[in-house]
Amino acid sequence: PLKQVNKLSNESISRYSRQLILPELGVTGQVKLTNSSVLIVGAGGLGCPSAVYLAAAGIGRLGIVDYDEVELSNLHRQILHTEDRVGMSKSQSVATTCHRLNSGVEYVPYHLALDSCNALPIISQYDIVLDATDNVATRYLLNDACVIAGKTLVSGSALRFEGQLTVYNYENGPCYRCLYPKPPPPQTVTNCSDGGVVGVVPGIIGCMQALEAIKIASGIKSSFGQRMLLFDAIDGTFRCVKLRGRQPSCPVCGDAPTITQLIDYEQFCGAKASDKDKAMNIL
Amino acid sequence: PLKQVNKLSNESISRYSRQLILPELGVTGQVKLTNSSVLIVGAGGLGCPSAVYLAAAGIGRLGIVDYDEVELSNLHRQILHTEDRVGMSKSQSVATTCHRLNSGVEYVPYHLALDSCNALPIISQYDIVLDATDNVATRYLLNDACVIAGKTLVSGSALRFEGQLTVYNYENGPCYRCLYPKPPPPQTVTNCSDGGVVGVVPGIIGCMQALEAIKIASGIKSSFGQRMLLFDAIDGTFRCVKLRGRQPSCPVCGDAPTITQLIDYEQFCGAKASDKDKAMNIL
Amino acid sequence: MEISLEFSGGAELLFDNNKKHDVILPDQKEKWNIKNLLVWMKDNMLRERPELFLQGETVRPGILVLVNDADWELVGELEYEIQSKDRIVFISTLHGG
Amino acid sequence: MEISLEFSGGAELLFDNNKKHDVILPDQKEKWNIKNLLVWMKDNMLRERPELFLQGETVRPGILVLVNDADWELVGELEYEIQSKDRIVFISTLHGG
Ligand SMILES: [Zn+2]
Numbered sequence: 001p002l003k004q005v006n007k008l009s010n011e012s013i014s015r016y017s018r019q020l021i022l023p024e025l026g027v028t029g030q031v032k033l034t035n036s037s038v039l040i041v042g043a044g045g046l047g048c049p050s051a052v053y054l055a056a057a058g059i060g061r062l063g064i065v066d067y068d069e070v071e072l073s074n075l076h077r078q079i080l081h082t083e084d085r086v087g088m089s090k091s092q093s094v095a096t097t098c099h100r101l102n103s104g105v106e107y108v109p110y111h112l113a114l115d116s117c118n119a120l121p122i123i124s125q126y127d128i129v130l131d132a133t134d135n136v137a138t139r140y141l142l143n144d145a146c147v148i149a150g151k152t153l154v155s156g157s158a159l160r161f162e163g164q165l166t167v168y169n170y171e172n173g174p175c176y177r178c179l180y181p182k183p184p185p186p187q188t189v190t191n192c193s194d195g196g197v198v199g200v201v202p203g204i205i206g207c208m209q210a211l212e213a214i215k216i217a218s219g220i221k222s223s224f225g226q227r228m229l230l231f232d233a234i235d236g237t238f239r240c241v242k243l244r245g246r247q248p249s250c251p252v253c254g255d256a257p258t259i260t261q262l263i264d265y266e267q268f269c270g271a272k273a274s275d276k277d278k279a280m281n282i283l
Numbered sequence: 284p285l286k287q288v289n290k291l292s293n294e295s296i297s298r299y300s301r302q303l304i305l306p307e308l309g310v311t312g313q314v315k316l317t318n319s320s321v322l323i324v325g326a327g328g329l330g331c332p333s334a335v336y337l338a339a340a341g342i343g344r345l346g347i348v349d350y351d352e353v354e355l356s357n358l359h360r361q362i363l364h365t366e367d368r369v370g371m372s373k374s375q376s377v378a379t380t381c382h383r384l385n386s387g388v389e390y391v392p393y394h395l396a397l398d399s400c401n402a403l404p405i406i407s408q409y410d411i412v413l414d415a416t417d418n419v420a421t422r423y424l425l426n427d428a429c430v431i432a433g434k435t436l437v438s439g440s441a442l443r444f445e446g447q448l449t450v451y452n453y454e455n456g457p458c459y460r461c462l463y464p465k466p467p468p469p470q471t472v473t474n475c476s477d478g479g480v481v482g483v484v485p486g487i488i489g490c491m492q493a494l495e496a497i498k499i500a501s502g503i504k505s506s507f508g509q510r511m512l513l514f515d516a517i518d519g520t521f522r523c524v525k526l527r528g529r530q531p532s533c534p535v536c537g538d539a540p541t542i543t544q545l546i547d548y549e550q551f552c553g554a555k556a557s558d559k560d561k562a563m564n565i566l
Numbered sequence: 567m568e569i570s571l572e573f574s575g576g577a578e579l580l581f582d583n584n585k586k587h588d589v590i591l592p593d594q595k596e597k598w599n600i601k602n603l604l605v606w607m608k609d610n611m612l613r614e615r616p617e618l619f620l621q622g623e624t625v626r627p628g629i630l631v632l633v634n635d636a637d638w639e640l641v642g643e644l645e646y647e648i649q650s651k652d653r654i655v656f657i658s659t660l661h662g663g
Numbered sequence: 664m665e666i667s668l669e670f671s672g673g674a675e676l677l678f679d680n681n682k683k684h685d686v687i688l689p690d691q692k693e694k695w696n697i698k699n700l701l702v703w704m705k706d707n708m709l710r711e712r713p714e715l716f717l718q719g720e721t722v723r724p725g726i727l728v729l730v731n732d733a734d735w736e737l738v739g740e741l742e743y744e745i746q747s748k749d750r751i752v753f754i755s756t757l758h759g760g
């Protein structure tokens with residue numbers, strides 16, 4: 001467990017001075033940030049900006065999960081990696097870059113694919129989870145694990161010129177399954193490898209994920225519980241919409257849940273837990 | 284002048300593959316990006332995210348102007364600097380970080396304060412200018428220089444939990460002076476040193492500046508000519524408002540301009556061209 | 567009855583790659599609800615591969631429907647009675663990152 | 664007449680640090696325009712240091728006024744005749760970065 005502090009060091013006061021003077025945050029909020037831990041799942045287009053702004057703001061512990069290694073085609077949007085790290089573990093690369101910016105944060109890189117066995121033991125060590133993944137199966141896995149472990153999930157996604165953001169399982173609001181009880185047919189799912197994405201679009205959504213995590217961790221309420229932000233980069237429009245509440249019939253967060261432990265999400269979705277191949281071979 | 288290309292190398296095709304497949308961008312848009320140059324004035328909270336996403340996207344040349352050196356209290360929002368660069372030139376630090384991400388971009392760091400003598404010779408070498416500065420005097424200087432040199436100015440600003448974005452001098456739209464013919468009284472101006480700022484707020488606005496510059500450079504129209512984006516991070520709201528058109532009476536971009544060369548902007552604003560001191564001693 | 571139909575997240579690709587359609591629903595005996603709007607859209611707007619948009623009598627899993635910026639679940643889903651000037655948005659959920 | 668006054672960019676700090684005020688303008692002989700709204704705001708809402716908000720009979724330089732999400736320059740500035748339910752926003756321009 002993260003060591004809890006009740007005051008800030010002189011170095012912290014100096015480093016965070018520009019945010020400490022904000023009345024909404026203040027020393028109390030900064031101490032809360034220092035005592036908080038965030039797990040980012042996915043060290044890609046969303047995970048890079050979220051990680052660097054959470055590290056800069058002085059979150060206590062930052063876990064970064066990614067099974068993948070850096071590739072040249074990642075660098076147009078995954079801004080914490082570098083050319084000389086092609087082939088290196090992405091989670092390690094993110095931790096290394098963030099450490100140089102703020103060595104006061106504890107970084108825990110996990111070079112693994114989140115699955116039904118390891119998800120709960122990892123997630124339960126963190127206060128807030130960021131969904132910065134790139135595929136449907138991991139999104140359901142992460143949702144169910146967060147509901148079971150009682151963690152708020154700050155979820156971002158991006159494709160082409162569009163981005164979406166919601167905070168799930170927050171203050172008795174809905175979870176991902178409340179909104180999407182059935183997975184989409186695999187042939188309707190487009191990932192960034194197939195569909196493409198402008199790098200700064202996940203940049204903006206990842207920043208918004210960091211912002212909401214900072215607000216929650218420091219005691220300011222999130223604006224996106226039971227709400228979704230829709231961003232269209234071509235039109236330059238942001239739309240905020242009201243979502244349904246928690247569904248009593250939800251199989252995982254409802255009044256009589258039928259999913260009480262993690263299942264096989266690749267089978268449930270008929271799709272692999274990566275953005276490398278769209279559909280599983282068994283289909 | 285920037286060497287113009289008419290096709291992409293194999294390495295570029297591989298690096299930018301995820302954005303090349305977007306029909307709105309495509310190879311044509313990427314070639315335009317490669318042939319474009321952007322000048323970022325200010326290597327701080329706005330300049331860092333703009334620089335890194337423009338570099339990642341493959342802009343041809345990136346100029347970075349900043350007179351200042353890295354301080355510890357910058358690192359909560361100026362994410363391209365590092366602890367071991369405290370004391371180093373900020374423009375050099377940004378160029379170094381971006382070079383590791385994309386060495387195919389030409390970086391030109393300017394370790395100087397933009398002023399009435401050097402502004403035009405520097406600005407005239409670039410296609411698009413980003414205002415990522417932190418003080419009123421430089422904002423007027425940059426505006427007038429962009430009008431005189433005929434450059435579009437993508438302007439961002441941030442303070443506390445709020446951010447603003449506009450594109451000035453774009454497609455016959457208004458300039459900064461059309462909106463603000465008179466400078467604000469110095470005692471009404473709050474900078475980030477005095478007022479504080481949450482680091483990820485300039486993060487989001489800086490990403491938006493990069494996005495609009497990418498759209499303009501690649502031939503997609505900007506969404507913020509004669510429009511302003513207002514972001515409130517506490518409420519999680521984005522509001523887009525319609526601005527006045529170009530003012531025929533504007534002293535710099537109007538029909539009979541009286542400002543045809545750069546003036547003394549510290550005197551005009553009664554404030555220094557830095558965020559270090561609010562008012563000039565002469566007041 | 568005039569309404570506005572909007573598409574995002576890729577759903578627009580099934581509708582001439584046009585994010586906004588102002589349409590006029592013809593007068594009919596029964597009231598217009600989303601259920602019969604979907605039938606009308608299938609007959610009049612969806613050119614090909616309706617299975618990428620519809621499944622049975624409703625939208626396929628992974629498409630969120632909004633009525634005037636609120637989740638359709640809040641207003642009755644398929645049974646919601648459409649009003650003149652309504653803005654109905656179909657959003658394909660994004661999964662990339 | 665009911666209208667909504669909003670403040671941002673720091674202008675709210677002069678109005679009880681409250682970003683949104685729903686106010687009722689009392690009936691009066693002459694029409695309400697922004698010019699006399701500013702006088703009314705000065706008398707009824709601005710507690711101290713009016714010079715941080717007003718200069719002469721208008722807002723101080725560096726404050727942008729919006730009427731229903733449009734720059735007041737587009738609707739007549741001080742002479743704009745206020746309508747019931749109008750949303751008038753006063754934005755202090757930010758300069759930080
Ligand atoms: Zn649920």
Ligand SMILES: [Zn+2]
Nearest residue numbers: 458461533536
């Ligand atoms: Zn002008």
